[in-house]
Amino acid sequence: MEHLFTQAFDLTDGGTPCQGQMKLMRSAEGDFLKVFSEEGEILSLPTAGMEEILLTCNAGCGELCAKTAEGDVRLCRFTMTHLEPMSEFVKAMNHYLTHDRLWQDPDTAGLYCPHCGARYLPGTRICPKCARKLSGAKNIMKIAKPFLPGFLVAGLLILLANTFSLIIPAVNRQLIDGYLADGAPRDLFGGLSPVGAVWLLVGAMFVCHLLKRLITVFASLIRNKNGTAFVYAMRKAVYGKIQDISLTSAARYTAGGLINRVTGDSNRIADFIQRETVWIAETAVLFVAVCVYFLVTRPLLMVFIFLPMPIVYVATTRFWRLIRRRYNKQWILSSRANNILHDIIKGIRVVKVFGKEDREVEKFKKANKDLADLQRKNELMWSVLSPALNFTVGAGEFLLLYFGAQAVLGNSVIGDPMTVGELIQTVSYAGLIYTPLHHLTQMPQSLGHAATSAARLNEILSEEAELTDGSVQKPITCGKIEFHDVTFGYTSYEPVLKNMDLTVDAGEMIGIVGHSGAGKSTMINLILRLYDVNSGKITIDGTDLREFDKKTLSDAIGAVFQETFLFEGPIYDNILYARPDATPEMVFRAAKIACCHEFILKLPEGYNTRIGQNGHTLSGGERQRVAIARAVLKDPKILILDEATASLDTDTEAQIQQALQYLVKDRTTIAIAHRLSTLRHADRIVVVNKGKIAEQGPHSELLKQKGQYYDLVMAQKQTTKMAKTEESPNN
Amino acid sequence: MEQHKEETLQGQLHLLDPATVTFTPTPGGYLSMTDGENTYPRVKLCRALPYYEPEKYICVCNPEDGTEYGMIADLAPLPEEQKALIRQELSRLYFMPTVTAIRSAKMKMGFMEFEVDTDLGPRSFRMRDPSRNIRWLTPALDRRVQLTDCDGNRYLIPDAMALDKKSRNKIDTYLV
Numbered sequence: 001m002e003h004l005f006t007q008a009f010d011l012t013d014g015g016t017p018c019q020g021q022m023k024l025m026r027s028a029e030g031d032f033l034k035v036f037s038e039e040g041e042i043l044s045l046p047t048a049g050m051e052e053i054l055l056t057c058n059a060g061c062g063e064l065c066a067k068t069a070e071g072d073v074r075l076c077r078f079t080m081t082h083l084e085p086m087s088e089f090v091k092a093m094n095h096y097l098t099h100d101r102l103w104q105d106p107d108t109a110g111l112y113c114p115h116c117g118a119r120y121l122p123g124t125r126i127c128p129k130c131a132r133k134l135s136g137a138k139n140i141m142k143i144a145k146p147f148l149p150g151f152l153v154a155g156l157l158i159l160l161a162n163t164f165s166l167i168i169p170a171v172n173r174q175l176i177d178g179y180l181a182d183g184a185p186r187d188l189f190g191g192l193s194p195v196g197a198v199w200l201l202v203g204a205m206f207v208c209h210l211l212k213r214l215i216t217v218f219a220s221l222i223r224n225k226n227g228t229a230f231v232y233a234m235r236k237a238v239y240g241k242i243q244d245i246s247l248t249s250a251a252r253y254t255a256g257g258l259i260n261r262v263t264g265d266s267n268r269i270a271d272f273i274q275r276e277t278v279w280i281a282e283t284a285v286l287f288v289a290v291c292v293y294f295l296v297t298r299p300l301l302m303v304f305i306f307l308p309m310p311i312v313y314v315a316t317t318r319f320w321r322l323i324r325r326r327y328n329k330q331w332i333l334s335s336r337a338n339n340i341l342h343d344i345i346k347g348i349r350v351v352k353v354f355g356k357e358d359r360e361v362e363k364f365k366k367a368n369k370d371l372a373d374l375q376r377k378n379e380l381m382w383s384v385l386s387p388a389l390n391f392t393v394g395a396g397e398f399l400l401l402y403f404g405a406q407a408v409l410g411n412s413v414i415g416d417p418m419t420v421g422e423l424i425q426t427v428s429y430a431g432l433i434y435t436p437l438h439h440l441t442q443m444p445q446s447l448g449h450a451a452t453s454a455a456r457l458n459e460i461l462s463e464e465a466e467l468t469d470g471s472v473q474k475p476i477t478c479g480k481i482e483f484h485d486v487t488f489g490y491t492s493y494e495p496v497l498k499n500m501d502l503t504v505d506a507g508e509m510i511g512i513v514g515h516s517g518a519g520k521s522t523m524i525n526l527i528l529r530l531y532d533v534n535s536g537k538i539t540i541d542g543t544d545l546r547e548f549d550k551k552t553l554s555d556a557i558g559a560v561f562q563e564t565f566l567f568e569g570p571i572y573d574n575i576l577y578a579r580p581d582a583t584p585e586m587v588f589r590a591a592k593i594a595c596c597h598e599f600i601l602k603l604p605e606g607y608n609t610r611i612g613q614n615g616h617t618l619s620g621g622e623r624q625r626v627a628i629a630r631a632v633l634k635d636p637k638i639l640i641l642d643e644a645t646a647s648l649d650t651d652t653e654a655q656i657q658q659a660l661q662y663l664v665k666d667r668t669t670i671a672i673a674h675r676l677s678t679l680r681h682a683d684r685i686v687v688v689n690k691g692k693i694a695e696q697g698p699h700s701e702l703l704k705q706k707g708q709y710y711d712l713v714m715a716q717k718q719t720t721k722m723a724k725t726e727e728s729p730n731n
Numbered sequence: 732m733e734q735h736k737e738e739t740l741q742g743q744l745h746l747l748d749p750a751t752v753t754f755t756p757t758p759g760g761y762l763s764m765t766d767g768e769n770t771y772p773r774v775k776l777c778r779a780l781p782y783y784e785p786e787k788y789i790c791v792c793n794p795e796d797g798t799e800y801g802m803i804a805d806l807a808p809l810p811e812e813q814k815a816l817i818r819q820e821l822s823r824l825y826f827m828p829t830v831t832a833i834r835s836a837k838m839k840m841g842f843m844e845f846e847v848d849t850d851l852g853p854r855s856f857r858m859r860d861p862s863r864n865i866r867w868l869t870p871a872l873d874r875r876v877q878l879t880d881c882d883g884n885r886y887l888i889p890d891a892m893a894l895d896k897k898s899r900n901k902i903d904t905y906l907v
Binding site: 013014015016059061065072073079 | 904
């Protein structure tokens with residue numbers, strides 16, 4: 001028996017995990033689809049009687065169903081982890097059932113790492129196995145390169161400042177042992193009087209302090225200047241990349257995710273480089289220097305310094321973990337309270353209409369109280385634990401102080417007897433190590449955060465454009481659009497368009513009608529090349545869309561959608577957006593065609609009226625007309641109107657329709673409308689149903705056919721009639 | 732069917748009479764339904780309120796286009812073997828292993844990586860944005876918590892307060 005295709009599944013009928021397989025097998029009697037559990041074959045169906053394989057997505061699981069002449073047969077169940085491969089299997093199987101040959105191109109490339117075969121982190125192109133945490137730094141290092149000398153200088157300055165930290169206790173020791181202690185020789189500087197020597201030593205310490213502070217300030221200045229420039233460069237790079245990547249790639253990321261990367265992640269990395277690297281340098285230098293000092297002078301003291309280290313380490317990590325968790329929760333609670341507030345304010349109309357003000361106040365009160373309670377608890381914990389921690393950290397110094405004092409008194413267990421000055425120097429040095437210790441314990445975490453941010457930024461920076469732009473720059477002159485056997489779906493298991501063929505001649509105006517969800521807008525998304533077809537092709541003037549250069553395509557196509565997006569700024573700039581070199585006269589003409597010239601002139605600031613946040617609010621119809629003006633100004637070869645006049649009253653719509661009549665004259669126009677009267681000037685109507693073209697032809701011909709279009713027209717006629725009879729008593 | 736359409740227009744529920752409705756398994760592994768003289772060769776069942784009322788408001792639909800044939804208001808009055816058939820069919824629509832302990836939950840590269848013990852054995856999964864995907868299932872009723880991983884698999888913690896302390900600490904931050 002020849003074995004053609006295998007697909008694994010992971011749930012039994014009863015809902016327990018299993019390792020099952022579906023196999024398409026070929027034998028002398030024909031082809032069979034067989035289902036195997038771990039025990040053996042449980043189902044065998046001849047593919048001859050099979051019509052289709054269907055995938056159903058349920059809650060947390062899915063199942064496959066085979067439609068056969070004898071009725072539906074449940075093939076297998078699987079968890080959501082298997083959804084993507086399963087939908088590929090279904091596609092391949094259905095291709096096999098309709099075309100009687102296997103489809104050798106299961107499209108899983110976007111899901112699995114080409115190097116190791118492991119699955120990418122969902123929604124990203126990061127392979128969890130291959131991505132070394134720091135490999136993300138490569139692209140970032142490229143951006144960071146020009147700033148490295150600056151950071152290096154800052155680092156060196158900090159180093160210098162720290163040398164002063166080390167010098168001060170040494171000078172202090174000389175002061176104490178040389179002049180202040182009992183029986184001090186008081187002759188360190190030859191002929192200098194003791195008072196003069198004290199002046200000199202104290203002055204030296206003062207100068208050291210001053211220099212240390214001054215250098216630190218200077219280093220911070222350099223660091224900050226460099227850091228901001230670095231963040232700016234990084235944001236610029238990421239933002240530029242986001243504009244470059246095609247829409248399918250962009251669609252893989254959420255808007256919030258992208259914004260986060262531009263702002264949050266780049267900030268975090270710059271922060272890390274600015275602050276942490278300096279800290280690492282500082283701490284490491286101090287640590288090494290102090291250790292060397294002790295090793296050379298009193299190796300035994302090292303033991304006392306390191307003895308409390310494990311305790312301090314454990315205490316600080318514990319403490320930080322606890323604090324972090326508590327404050328994280330507080331952050332989540334506060335963002336929830338904010339969300340509630342945001343929701344209520346945005347939905348104030350709904351709240352008032354339903355009279356639920358009290359309830360909303362109660363809800364907000366509760367969220368706020370939860371937050372306040374937790375905040376109080378956290379503050380309390382902080383105020384108790386923080387001193388406790390500091391005490392633990394300081395406890396090591398007491399140990400040192402005790403044995404040091406013993407050594408001063410002559411009961412030394414740490415080698416030679418000590419002088420008071422040496423003791424004080426020792427304690428100061430120990431303090432220099434202990435203080436940054438809690439910071440050291442946080443290091444792994446902040447390193448981890450920075451590495452994650454780096455990986456995420458790197459993902460964008462190394463993003464290869466998925467919808468590769470072609471090189472054809474020949475301008476589109478005719479505007480003939482053809483769909484050849486096009487199949488497409490937003491998710492792989494649910495095709496929206498199925499084997500669609502359609503020809504729109506140059507200069508023709510076609511209207512697309514159909515029920516919601518029939519695939520009308522999807523057709524337009526494909527023509528605009530917001531997505532690429534799954535199979536088949538779309539051509540304009542005989543050239544595949546994928547071969548066109550991005551600019552050529554966008555120059556040739558203009559679109560107006562029902563959901564119009566206007567940028568914040570003057571109306572004039574919004575219209576001009578389509579064609580920045582247009583003269584004011586051209587803008588006014590476009591506005592006239594779109595019937596918005598007059599209402600704009602009625603505004604006190606005319607075309608300079610700002611719209612958007614803190615500006616003038618336009619109604620839905622007004623916004624739509626501005627958007628139409630924008631498309632008109634662009635004067636494209638192909639015009640796409642997706643419910644472009646849906647928010648307008650019928651009179652204004654008729655007026656715009658007339659104006660568009662001139663506009664659509666020698667250009668290809670594709671219009672979608674639910675209100676069928678919108679399409680009365682169309683050369684041809686295309687009725688789309690369930691991803692396929694049900695009928696097409698001129699309005700009159702389709703009416704004669706009495707098919708789906710006829711039904712739609714009749715249904716709308718009835719509603720208009722109803723509206724008219726309701727209106728007439730008032731007239 | 733005409734009567735059915737009329738009911739829909741009037742906003743009435745078409746409740747199935749437990750006395751006249753019978754479900755029979757089909758050879759393909761699905762259910763067929765007879766209601767009086769009407770026979771439906773394959774029906775799809777689903778719960779209207781899967782988390783609030785799992786044993787009530789069971790919808791019987793056309794598997795092709797989802798039109799509703801009727802609703803079973805409550806399973807209780809049905810005969811035991813009918814109940815068993817319906818429960819079995821419904822169980823195929825919901826898959827949510829029960830978490831008994833959380834071994835580890837760590838943020839890694841922007842995802843929370845979980846290792847848990849469930850009633851179906853140990854499982855590991857990745858979760859995006861834990862503050863959205865760890866949540867009380869029915870906060871007004873009980874302490875069930877649902878975890879949703881990045882593939883869309885769900886995991887149930889039957890009582891978050893009954894989890895051992897180590898396990899609970901790992902997700903406590905998000906249980907607000």
